[in-house]
Amino acid sequence: xxxxxxxxxxxxxxxxxxxxxxxxxxxxxxxxxxxxxxxxxxxxxxxxxxxxxxxxxxxxxxxxxxxxxxxxxxxxxxxxxxxxxxxxxxxxxxxxxxxxxxxxxxxxxxxxxxxxxxxxxxxxxxxxxxxxxxxxxxxxxxxxxxxxxxxxxxxxxxxxxxxxxxxxxxxxxxxxxxxxxxxxxxxxxxxxxxxxxxxxxxxxxxxxxxxxxxxxxxxxxxxxxxxxxxxxxxxxxxxxxxxxxxxxxxxxxxxxxxxxxxxxxxxxxxxxxxxxxxxxxxxxxxxxxxxxxxxxxxxxxxxxxxxxxxxxxxxxxxxxxxxxxxxxxxxxxxxxxxxxxxxxxxxxxxxxxxxxxxxxxxxxxxxxxxxxxxxxxxx
Amino acid sequence: xxxxxxxxxxxxxxxxxxxxxxxxxxxxxxxxxxxxxxxxxxxxxxxxxxxxxxxxxxxxxxxxxxxxxxxxxxxxxxxxxxxxxxxxxxxxxxxxxxxxxxxxxxxxxxxxxxxxxxxxxxxxxxxxx
Numbered sequence: 001x002x003x004x005x006x007x008x009x010x011x012x013x014x015x016x017x018x019x020x021x022x023x024x025x026x027x028x029x030x031x032x033x034x035x036x037x038x039x040x041x042x043x044x045x046x047x048x049x050x051x052x053x054x055x056x057x058x059x060x061x062x063x064x065x066x067x068x069x070x071x072x073x074x075x076x077x078x079x080x081x082x083x084x085x086x087x088x089x090x091x092x093x094x095x096x097x098x099x100x101x102x103x104x105x106x107x108x109x110x111x112x113x114x115x116x117x118x119x120x121x122x123x124x125x126x127x128x129x130x131x132x133x134x135x136x137x138x139x140x141x142x143x144x145x146x147x148x149x150x151x152x153x154x155x156x157x158x159x160x161x162x163x164x165x166x167x168x169x170x171x172x173x174x175x176x177x178x179x180x181x182x183x184x185x186x187x188x189x190x191x192x193x194x195x196x197x198x199x200x201x202x203x204x205x206x207x208x209x210x211x212x213x214x215x216x217x218x219x220x221x222x223x224x225x226x227x228x229x230x231x232x233x234x235x236x237x238x239x240x241x242x243x244x245x246x247x248x249x250x251x252x253x254x255x256x257x258x259x260x261x262x263x264x265x266x267x268x269x270x271x272x273x274x275x276x277x278x279x280x281x282x283x284x285x286x287x288x289x290x291x292x293x294x295x296x297x298x299x300x301x302x303x304x305x306x307x308x309x310x311x312x313x314x315x316x317x318x319x320x321x322x323x324x325x326x327x328x329x330x331x332x333x334x335x336x337x338x339x340x341x342x343x344x345x346x347x348x349x350x351x352x353x354x355x356x357x358x359x360x361x362x363x364x365x366x367x368x369x370x371x372x373x374x375x376x377x378x379x
Numbered sequence: 380x381x382x383x384x385x386x387x388x389x390x391x392x393x394x395x396x397x398x399x400x401x402x403x404x405x406x407x408x409x410x411x412x413x414x415x416x417x418x419x420x421x422x423x424x425x426x427x428x429x430x431x432x433x434x435x436x437x438x439x440x441x442x443x444x445x446x447x448x449x450x451x452x453x454x455x456x457x458x459x460x461x462x463x464x465x466x467x468x469x470x471x472x473x474x475x476x477x478x479x480x481x482x483x484x485x486x487x488x489x490x491x492x493x494x495x496x497x498x499x500x501x502x503x504x505x506x507x508x
Contacts, residue, residue: 041417042442042443043417043418043420044418046443232443305421305465307420307421307441330421337421
């Protein structure tokens with residue numbers, strides 16, 4: 001997800017007026033006017049989500065339903081995931097690859113039925129993703145869901161909070177999903193709840209008809225434990241748990257092996273597996289799985305307190321450039337700067353001592369295991 | 380509405396300067412500036428003894444959002460830096476005009492303070508931004 005370079009007027013999510021009413025500071029993001037923070041501020045929003053529960057508007061993301069006989073095999077030709085073994089209402093993280101093995105986007109796939117999936121893709125990539133789907137899923141039913149908002153409720157108290165509004169869905173475990181109903185203004189409203197997110201905390205994403213989204217958000221915000229959280233804290237929350245941001249940590253020149261996302265490639269789709277390859281760039285990715293990639297995404301522990309930002313140059317001890325920081329900032333939960341970036345393979349081992357250039361000064365950096373703070377999923 | 384004490388002088392780049400009784404000048408960032416920056420997580424203060432000219436980049440304030448350069452509002456020698464900010468950078472947010480000061484200068488030409496904005500003009504500048 002990166003800022004759209006387009007000059008066209010910013011789009012609004014169904015919660016736009018609510019953001020303004022809550023006093024959000026709005027910024028352009030992927031073509032949308034989005035709340036970067038609320039009056040609470042990024043730091044307190046971050047901590048609130050880690051300690052209680054945070055509500056995020058992620059309606060800018062693309063929601064797509066695809067269906068038709070043979071859709072499982074057709075979608076498997078676009079992502080290195082064994083979707084045939086994905087049960088109904090279970091989710092998988094996946095990447096769309098290109099012919100060079102680079103990542104076009106990362107996404108969540110949920111099986112809705114034998115011949116139907118629900119996809120959630122990044123906002124900045126959604127037009128391109130939809131075109132990609134239309135080009136490769138010829139003859140299948142592709143429905144871009146424009147009339148639903150998407151809300152994320154995240155944090156250790158998200159479960160208790162959702163239990164008050166959608167008790168059936170509060171039972172969900174990590175990476176599973178379910179249709180549900182929620183009572184809004186006395187009416188039963190259909191929604192779709194999944195147990196996943198982008199903060200490392202337990203929580204949910206709720207797809208709900210746009211006309212009911214504000215009322216639903218207000219019901220959640222009326223609970224003591226729930227606060228609205230903006231994109232600023234969303235970024236520091238995901239960075240602390242080592243999750244990638246498309247357009248920054250992942251792009252078309254980055255393969256899933258380089259990105260440390262081998263776990264997202266099903267074993268059966270790897271070399272030697274019973275359904276090996278069969279997706280764009282499979283040969284290049286297979287070679288990297290077997291022989292290793294020349295560069296790797298790693299976690300970076302920065303000496304001192306100065307945050308290191310995206311783009312900062314990473315160096316070995318003689319001072320040769322070995323890579324760049326792709327995400328960096330201050331980790332409020334860690335209480336220190338946190339960053340991730342790409343380094344050449346010989347420096348990618350945990351414990352490697354490297355350095356970063358910050359305002360002309362060299363600062364010591366250690367390659368560390370991610371996440372920086374534990375993931376607290378309820379499995 | 381941000382707080383803009385009338386006894387201070389302000390740079391267009393949002394630093395404040397206070398002439399102390401001993402002739403030194405204390406520098407910090409305004410309430411408006413700290414509010415726009417958001418939560419401050421790190422302050423890189425200048426080195427003691429550095430000689431700076433008005434407008435020089437002398438310090439960096441890092442918030443959760445971004446790094447912002449701090450410019451010397453007047454020229455002089457850096458004679459003190461706020462070391463407490465190393466452990467508690469958030470003081471810049473909570474007390475921008477008191478314990479959140481950044482550094483002190485011995486001015487090379489105290490009349491450079493006259494080039495800065497008074498509180499009323501600075502307030503206007505902030506409203507226009």
